[in-house]
Amino acid sequence: MAIDQRIKQELERYLQNRVGKGEYRAVVMSAYKLDADEIKEIKSAIPVLKTYDIDNIVNENILGGLIIKFNTKIIDLSLRGQLKNFQKMMYEID
Amino acid sequence: MKLIDQYIKEIEKDITRSRLKIKTEEVGAVAEVRDGVAVLVGLDNVSYGELIEFESGVQGYVIDMTEDTVGVIVLGDYLQLKAGEQAKALGETLSMPVSEKILGRVVDPLGNPQDNAPRIKADKHYPLEKVAPGVVFRRKVNTPVQTGIKAIDALIPIGRGQRELIIGDRGTGKTTIAVDTILNQAQENMICIYCGIGQKNSKMAALIELFRKQKTLDYTIVVNASASEPASLQYLAPYAATAIGEYFMDKGKDVLIVYDDLTKHAWAYRQISLILRRPAGREAYPGDIFYLHSRLLERSCRLAEKYGGGSMTALPVIETLEGDLSSYIPTNVISITDGQIFLETDLFNAGVRPAINVGLSVSRVGSDAQTKAMKKVAGKLKLDLAQYREMAAFSQFESELDEETRKFLNRGARLTQVLIQKKNHPYSLAYEVAALYAATKGYLDNIPVTSIPEFDNRLVAYLENKGKNWVKNINKNKTLTEEDEKALDKIIKENVELLT
Numbered sequence: 001m002a003i004d005q006r007i008k009q010e011l012e013r014y015l016q017n018r019v020g021k022g023e024y025r026a027v028v029m030s031a032y033k034l035d036a037d038e039i040k041e042i043k044s045a046i047p048v049l050k051t052y053d054i055d056n057i058v059n060e061n062i063l064g065g066l067i068i069k070f071n072t073k074i075i076d077l078s079l080r081g082q083l084k085n086f087q088k089m090m091y092e093i094d
Numbered sequence: 095m096k097l098i099d100q101y102i103k104e105i106e107k108d109i110t111r112s113r114l115k116i117k118t119e120e121v122g123a124v125a126e127v128r129d130g131v132a133v134l135v136g137l138d139n140v141s142y143g144e145l146i147e148f149e150s151g152v153q154g155y156v157i158d159m160t161e162d163t164v165g166v167i168v169l170g171d172y173l174q175l176k177a178g179e180q181a182k183a184l185g186e187t188l189s190m191p192v193s194e195k196i197l198g199r200v201v202d203p204l205g206n207p208q209d210n211a212p213r214i215k216a217d218k219h220y221p222l223e224k225v226a227p228g229v230v231f232r233r234k235v236n237t238p239v240q241t242g243i244k245a246i247d248a249l250i251p252i253g254r255g256q257r258e259l260i261i262g263d264r265g266t267g268k269t270t271i272a273v274d275t276i277l278n279q280a281q282e283n284m285i286c287i288y289c290g291i292g293q294k295n296s297k298m299a300a301l302i303e304l305f306r307k308q309k310t311l312d313y314t315i316v317v318n319a320s321a322s323e324p325a326s327l328q329y330l331a332p333y334a335a336t337a338i339g340e341y342f343m344d345k346g347k348d349v350l351i352v353y354d355d356l357t358k359h360a361w362a363y364r365q366i367s368l369i370l371r372r373p374a375g376r377e378a379y380p381g382d383i384f385y386l387h388s389r390l391l392e393r394s395c396r397l398a399e400k401y402g403g404g405s406m407t408a409l410p411v412i413e414t415l416e417g418d419l420s421s422y423i424p425t426n427v428i429s430i431t432d433g434q435i436f437l438e439t440d441l442f443n444a445g446v447r448p449a450i451n452v453g454l455s456v457s458r459v460g461s462d463a464q465t466k467a468m469k470k471v472a473g474k475l476k477l478d479l480a481q482y483r484e485m486a487a488f489s490q491f492e493s494e495l496d497e498e499t500r501k502f503l504n505r506g507a508r509l510t511q512v513l514i515q516k517k518n519h520p521y522s523l524a525y526e527v528a529a530l531y532a533a534t535k536g537y538l539d540n541i542p543v544t545s546i547p548e549f550d551n552r553l554v555a556y557l558e559n560k561g562k563n564w565v566k567n568i569n570k571n572k573t574l575t576e577e578d579e580k581a582l583d584k585i586i587k588e589n590v591e592l593l594t
Contacts, residue, residue: 072121
């Protein structure tokens with residue numbers, strides 16, 4: 001019997017967390033697919049990620065830049081995030 | 095055009111200031127949305143009391159941390175939240191933006207203006223939750239707060255730095271006492287803060303209109319979390335008001351803060367605790383309902399000279415049901431405060447307004463906080479009233495009593511009448527001393543009780559016109575010298591003659 005793809009992913013994630021490997025996975029979201037060199041640059045720029053396995057997910061909604069997620073932390077360097085901050089700043093000034 | 099240019103320049107300045115930093119933020123996702131409370135998963139490294147921002151822009155305040163989840167009270171409209179929505183931790187505790195410009199403003203517990211005027215530019219951010227000043231930082235309370243209400247200033251005097259509870263049933267005049275005190279602080283160099291918790295919007299509007307008309311807003315701040323605001327804002331309102339008070343206290347100023355009322359504050363906290371599934375105790379209140387009020391009221395104190403010498407006087411208000419002083423919340427707050435002003439429905443209905451039960455009301459600071467002038471007249475007043483209360487039961491047998499008893503009853507009735515005063519009409523120190531002097535020295539014993547309000551009006555009018563010097567003298571020196579007494583004797587005799 002074939003297992004649903006989503007259940008497989010959840011199971012994988014759960015098992016990796018139990019094994020302890022879940023601690024060392026990071027997700028890098030970008031607006032286009034990143035190649036190996038770019039991922040190496042990211043790893044060197046952010047020292048925390050040195051020992052982490054990086055999954056690269058493409059999400060055009062972020063418009064540009066990167067969003068890096070690991071554990072429960074997030075580093076928002078996306079264009080969408082900056083625009084949101086800009087909008088907030090504009091409303092605060094009067 | 096100029097305004098737009100200015101606006102764009104401000105934006106430019108702010109953008110160039112904030113560079114893109116590699117900042118790590120904690121995130122979580124909304125797992126459950128309950129009434130005013132959101133339960134989030136994730137947010138592993140968040141601390142208690144930290145601010146959270148949801149994707150939709152609404153803010154939250156961390157109030158519950160369990161092994162896997164974080165409970166957050168939503169500081170705004172919780173109906174916008176969706177399950178799975180991302181939330182970011184802002185890394186700072188909830189603080190109130192304060193500056194001198196906050197005087198005269200109406201704000202909500204988050205610092206947002208509610209009076210259609212521009213935002214308050216913050217000079218400092220004062221945290222809502224703070225540990226009260228320790229023993230070493232405090233000084234004895236010995237300067238008075240002139241409430242302008244004869245009964246309180248004479249018999250239950252309040253000092254700067256004291257906490258005095260105003261307690262009574264609904265409709266007995268609790269808010270009126272607090273408001274009259276605020277109205278009387280115009281010349282007293284005192285900053286007033288009125289914190290409305292769960293009050294009707296109409297009542298708050300009427301109050302703000304009264305303050306505006308009497309020019310009270312020049313030295314008053316109103317913190318408003320009305321009944322239509324979410325329970326989270328009602329819970330935070332008194333702490334927000336205290337944070338503003340601490341800003342001024344740290345600058346060496348004297349602050350008067352009114353919490354109206356703490357009963358509704360306890361209800362809001364009970365609502366939040368029950369939604370968070372915390373164990374319910376007596377009357378369904380959570381176990382830390384005492385700590386809720388004690389940590390609030392302990393922050394009102396008088397600081398030592400070394401730390402600025404400022405003070406914060408608290409007038410919390412509690413509503414009782416059927417005059418039951420021994421119910422849960424009233425007994426809690428009575429044990430925290432330095433005294434209470436007890437208002438009774440029976441007295442109110444009998445025409446004694448302010449309906450203060452002088453026998454049950456107490457001020458644990460007492461005469462240390464009275465001016466010398468007031469101390470002279472108040473001592474005798476207290477004694478006479480106590481004797482009157484003892485014999486009040488015999489007043490029905492008037493014809494069969496002896497001369498002494500009849501004299502006491504006579505005097506007591508007149509003293510009670512003198513202590514009655516109109517709503518929103520606080521008296522300055524000089525007028526209070528004059529009226530009480532007349533009553534305690536027996537000048538009023540021969541005029542009918544019903545003419546006493548007229549005597550009061552005449553005395554005030556006389557002092558306003560021909561007795562200006564006497565008034566200025568008393569208000570400045572705050573003592574009653576031999577000459578002052580003689581002058582007052584003459585004034586009173588004149589006015590009494592007009593009535594006999």
